[in-house]
Amino acid sequence: MHTSRVPRPRVRRFRLRNGLEVLLAPNPASPTASVWVWYRVGSKNEHPGITGGAHWLEHMLFQGTPKYAKGEIDRAILSVGGLLNAFTDLDYTAYFATVPREHLDVLIDIEADRMTRALLMPKEVDRERTVVLSEREGNENWPEFRVEEELYELAFRRHPYRWDALGYRTDIEHMGAEDLRGYYRRFYGTRNAVLVVSGGFDPRAVERDVHRQFSPLPAGGADPTVREVEPPARGERRSTLSGPGTTPLIAIAYRSPSIDERSAPATMLIDVLLGGETRIFSAGGRSRSGEHPGARLYRALVDPGLAVRATSEWRARVHPGLFTVYAQASAGVALDRVETAIDGVLDRLARKGPTDAELSEARTKVRRGAALAYEGATRAGYRLGYFASIMPPGFEDRLYRELLATRSSEIRDTARALFSKDQRAVVRYEVVGGLSVD
Amino acid sequence: MEYGNHDAGLRLLRQSPPAGAASASITYVGPAGYGFDPAGGEGIARMVARLVTCAAGPFGRVALARELDRAGATLTSQIAPESAEITIWGPAAGWESLLELLSHAVLRPRFDSEDIERVQRQLRESQLRELTQPAHRAERELFRTIFPLGHPYRETGWGSARSVGRIDRSRLARFHSEHYTAEGGVLVATIPAPLKRLERASARWRGPFARARAPSSLRPRPVPGHRLVREVEMAGRSQTEVHVGGPSIARNREEFPAAFLANEVLGGRPLLSRLFQNIRERAGLAYHASSDLEAMRLGGYWIAQAGTNPGSARRVAALLIGEVDRMGNELVRARELDQIRESAIGEMALSLETTPTAHELAVDLAYHDLPADYWLGWPSTLRALRPRSIREAAALALDGRRAATVLAGPLA
Numbered sequence: 093m094h095t096s097r098v099p100r101p102r103v104r105r106f107r108l109r110n111g112l113e114v115l116l117a118p119n120p121a122s123p124t125a126s127v128w129v130w131y132r133v134g135s136k137n138e139h140p141g142i143t144g145g146a147h148w149l150e151h152m153l154f155q156g157t158p159k160y161a162k163g164e165i166d167r168a169i170l171s172v173g174g175l176l177n178a179f180t181d182l183d184y185t186a187y188f189a190t191v192p193r194e195h196l197d198v199l200i201d202i203e204a205d206r207m208t209r210a211l212l213m214p215k216e217v218d219r220e221r222t223v224v225l226s227e228r229e230g231n232e233n234w235p236e237f238r239v240e241e242e243l244y245e246l247a248f249r250r251h252p253y254r255w256d257a258l259g260y261r262t263d264i265e266h267m268g269a270e271d272l273r274g275y276y277r278r279f280y281g282t283r284n285a286v287l288v289v290s291g292g293f294d295p296r297a298v299e300r301d302v303h304r305q306f307s308p309l310p311a312g313g314a315d316p317t318v319r320e321v322e323p324p325a326r327g328e329r330r331s332t333l334s335g336p337g338t339t340p341l342i343a344i345a346y347r348s349p350s351i352d353e354r355s356a357p358a359t360m361l362i363d364v365l366l367g368g369e370t371r372i373f374s375a376g377g378r379s380r381s382g383e384h385p386g387a388r389l390y391r392a393l394v395d396p397g398l399a400v401r402a403t404s405e406w407r408a409r410v411h412p413g414l415f416t417v418y419a420q421a422s423a424g425v426a427l428d429r430v431e432t433a434i435d436g437v438l439d440r441l442a443r444k445g446p447t448d449a450e451l452s453e454a455r456t457k458v459r460r461g462a463a464l465a466y467e468g469a470t471r472a473g474y475r476l477g478y479f480a481s482i483m484p485p486g487f488e489d490r491l492y493r494e495l496l497a498t499r500s501s502e503i504r505d506t507a508r509a510l511f512s513k514d515q516r517a518v519v520r521y522e523v524v525g526g527l528s529v530d
Numbered sequence: 531m532e533y534g535n536h537d538a539g540l541r542l543l544r545q546s547p548p549a550g551a552a553s554a555s556i557t558y559v560g561p562a563g564y565g566f567d568p569a570g571g572e573g574i575a576r577m578v579a580r581l582v583t584c585a586a587g588p589f590g591r592v593a594l595a596r597e598l599d600r601a602g603a604t605l606t607s608q609i610a611p612e613s614a615e616i617t618i619w620g621p622a623a624g625w626e627s628l629l630e631l632l633s634h635a636v637l638r639p640r641f642d643s644e645d646i647e648r649v650q651r652q653l654r655e656s657q658l659r660e661l662t663q664p665a666h667r668a669e670r671e672l673f674r675t676i677f678p679l680g681h682p683y684r685e686t687g688w689g690s691a692r693s694v695g696r697i698d699r700s701r702l703a704r705f706h707s708e709h710y711t712a713e714g715g716v717l718v719a720t721i722p723a724p725l726k727r728l729e730r731a732s733a734r735w736r737g738p739f740a741r742a743r744a745p746s747s748l749r750p751r752p753v754p755g756h757r758l759v760r761e762v763e764m765a766g767r768s769q770t771e772v773h774v775g776g777p778s779i780a781r782n783r784e785e786f787p788a789a790f791l792a793n794e795v796l797g798g799r800p801l802l803s804r805l806f807q808n809i810r811e812r813a814g815l816a817y818h819a820s821s822d823l824e825a826m827r828l829g830g831y832w833i834a835q836a837g838t839n840p841g842s843a844r845r846v847a848a849l850l851i852g853e854v855d856r857m858g859n860e861l862v863r864a865r866e867l868d869q870i871r872e873s874a875i876g877e878m879a880l881s882l883e884t885t886p887t888a889h890e891l892a893v894d895l896a897y898h899d900l901p902a903d904y905w906l907g908w909p910s911t912l913r914a915l916r917p918r919s920i921r922e923a924a925a926l927a928l929d930g931r932r933a934a935t936v937l938a939g940p941l942a
Contacts, residue, residue, distance in 0.1 A: 099552075119550050121549035121550035122549070122550055122883070123548070123549070123879045123882050123883065124879055124880055124882075124883045163807075163811070166801040166802065167802065167869065170799070170800070170801055170802050170869075170873045171802075171869050171872055171873050171876070172872070172873070172876045173872070173873055173874070173875060173876015173877040173878065173879060173880060174876065174877075174880070175800075175877070175880060176801075190880060190883070191876075191880075192876055192879035192880070193879075195876075219814040220814065221814070222814040222815065222839070223810055223814050223816070223817055224817075225839070226769070226815070226816050226817040226837065226838060226839065227817035228768075229768035229769040229837070229839060230768075230769050230817055230818065230837045232767070232768035232769065233663065233664055233665070233767045233768055233769050233837075233939075234663070291883075335766050336662050336764065336765075336766045336767065337658075337662055338655050338658035338659050338662055339655055339658065383584075384595065385584075385591045385592050385595050386592045386595045386596060386599075394648060395644070395648070397647070397648070397651060400651055400652045400655040401652075420655065422651050422655070423651070423654055423655065423658075453596060453599060456599055456600060457599050459602075460599060460600075460601075460602030461602075463552070463602055463621060464552055464553050464602070464620075464621065467550075467551050467552055467553055467884050467885065468551070468883040468884035468887075469883055470883060471884065524766070525765075525766070
């Protein structure tokens, strides 16, 4: 027997009058407390000219408010042994900090303050420009980043999923403080935010504190809904990159459903069947070095020596996104052979669906992945905020139930619709300047 | 945390999972690091560490993966110059099954031929990655510059296509039997059960494993004592990696706590450290700028590093070495020291948030044979340190005079 709910701490969920959504998940045994603020805006809310602005703004929210001068947010949290960070995605931007439980107050104060009062001083914005450029340059050193960036460029022509959250280099070079300020004023505000507090705290005291700190904020945050709809492609799109690296890479992306579409659970299970795990329900995020020897891509590509790694990835997104298959060829193996093998794997799944044994194993993975997903205040805060920022209450449990109830025929039919060659984008990366390791 | 007994010489350490945690972790650490790679067989330690998690005992590769999935567990390996760690993580209620699976991996790896061939292919790709990726290349060249031929920290353990190609099943089995031993090894368990039960359950860890003697210790050779700079031109990349580093002290040295704190001030403490503050926050020259101190049983090394635009690489190298020198030449101001110290102490609470993070503390403690109450005394140890002892430890353990600098990437 297994539960049809994801095991998680009890959550009190409410909304302030200004629209801020609040989730409190107390765990009296926890020595730590974690505060997360998720904004339902990300790089999808940029436009050409300000790409990378959401991410740059995320950096700037650590650079000072009238109350917390530059560096004081870091010092306030780190000096008590806390950790803090933030990240920007296509769909959302999240800020978090975890501290020993007795220091929780300061986190709520910081998040309320920087929701609307970040300084964004031109001098500091300019100084941070080289830091975000450096972050981008560091990523560009990896062929995998170049391939993924090219893949999204190729697959999307209208939708803002087209560019990476790091933005185009030329936009970063030309944007200024006013651009960041415009984005901040427009989108950052209570109506677009989810506040999560998890871990060791007194829920009544924290609820009072949340009201005291956040209720005075004006209702703000423009509707972040993206209206652009990516039109169907008129055939397969291909691109070849070349540069330094180890062995050739190939990435194939198919148009995929959004997280709330009916075929989302089957798409997630296709990810498990092909690549061995699915991001949302993987066992604690600690995989066996990314190796899933039972997965179909692994068996078809890595076992016979065509590739040194092969996997799939479906990132659940608010809008229709991409289901991607990646492979890195073994030394001396041509990408044509790798691509033919990938096509064979996808074709077989689309024709016959998974076996009963495979489906049972995939469900086991999902159940086990869910079992420990909420361990620790930080992870609990992440997970609660992630789901609350992209979907309505109860969504995680509904998704979980549907995952466990999806039939083989639904997976086959979804695979058939998903793996349409005229709707795919293919990027190859060829290595130049080959090296020998002897 | 409490130590236990295993009559074959394997040391045991047990602790309970943090309050509210539902997972357990168990780790075997053995004297099986890549510093033990034999001449001509470079890469063997990494191969064994990978292969023990692939197929073991009655389980072939796919069967083991299924068994782990059924248990909701993950099995991973990590390797360093002196040691290899094999860790299983999964639901706390099933810790005895986890221990059983771990025992198969550590004691009875299969070394099936198709797994050997696959791992050889993967290692060859990793060797290329080390040569073509600026961050990896900088680290490789740094170690080769700091440590002389034959030193166990000189190589990074990936070997060459030729050396990995020569490794066959019998060599793997021999390396395994000589290095995955009870003597010289530790078994650390973060489980919801008393020590007695762990002792009983681990009593089954016997056979050749228990009879083998630990390998004779690695003997690091002396390290040259002068500054060197190496530049590795790597065209076609966007960023240049700058690594500065040198030899350091062993973990059991009495100066370690002060050296630890000196490294935290230099670049080890995220966001607060001097490297982060000066290179990123003030100068805007890099996204990442940090330092690491790796203190092992026999010795150690330190690295200060940053990734930067090629046009800034030499300036960043000068800033890195300048901050290293400052640590050994000047006293840390009391306010700066207090802030870093309290941050390091406060972080202990965060380590008790999940089983994996709490488990890491226990593994570190057991491997270095520290007293069971070591972490309880850590805050007072750190608070007793004064600026003078920090400076002296920095001069010893983060010695800029014996540092090498490597720039890998496009060079302006």
